[in-house]
Amino acid sequence: MFSSGRESAHEDYLKTIYAYTEWQDDPITPSVLAGRLGLAPSTVTEMVKKLAAAGLVSHVRYGAISLTEEGRMRALAVVRRHRIVETWLVREMGYAWDEVHDEAEVLEHSISDRLLEAISARMGHPTADPHGDLIPDAAGHVVRPETRTVAAAGVGAEGPIVRIRDRDPRVLRQLAENRLGPGSIIRVEALTPLPVLAAGDARVELPEGAAEAIWIGELARSGGKSEI
Structure with a gap:
């Protein structure tokens, strides 16, 4: 077209x-x-x-x-x-x-x-x-899956990343540096003063606003980590 x-x-x-x-x-x-x-x-x-x-x-x-x-x-x-x-x-x-x-x-x-x-x-x-x-x-x-933002999920929530809004390249770059993307299992460690996500033994501090830019789903019985 x-x-x-x-x-x-x-x-x-x-x-x-x-x-x-x-x-x-x-x-x-x-x-x-x-x-x-x-x-x-x-x-x-x-x-x-x-x-x-x-x-x-x-x-x-x-x-x-x-x-x-x-x-x-x-x-x-x-x-x-x-x-x-x-x-x-x-x-x-x-x-x-x-x-x-x-x-x-x-x-x-x-x-x-x-x-x-x-x-x-x-x-x-x-x-x-x-x-x-x-x-x-x-x-x-x-078909849109059931998801929620990290901010809405709250501290302690755990699940696979489903979607990352692409409007902030900083968030994308920082996630990629830590080999996190759709499919990665994360846990919300903190939301203030900055969002902190844990994946396995790693902890990632993200820029302000990232908690509204990342959607997570329900934790499945098994999952993997996607590579960017």
Whole structure:
């Protein structure tokens, strides 16, 4: 799929709206959307009106924005492209997981569907990207597992890392340095003044805000440690 400039802008909005509610249930507001996109609120307001007129979002003035079914399917398609590209860049092109976001932002709008599916097939049709974000299948199906952030889990919680938000490269780099990633079993040792995670005998102190950027699942009977 090759996108024009206008279509690329639409896709960026739809993807951002989808991603905001992917791991939590609070709806996104125009002010939050503007902050996520780094745009003026007035610019976002005008684009949301256009997306609503196109049947891609539902929006009540000054209220939250939600995707229509058509908008959701469009968002899932671009999310799929973005995350397959990120996975490919890490697995086969030698990129670190904190380096792929910006590259994928560009390639997601220009890669053809044929090439995308060929890349996915070559990698065995992955279901999650290097950060643990879920990759929708070609039909747009995706199932979110039960997870909670480290901050919500609290001190003493233990479980496998499921997902790490990729907005802070510092967190990704520090986890990678300690060979921690999706699948790693961790225990929450502290949340203040900075979050501290334990993995086996190792203790890792992370930057401020990391406790809201890491999602963990329920502790299984057995588990391993992923290598980045």
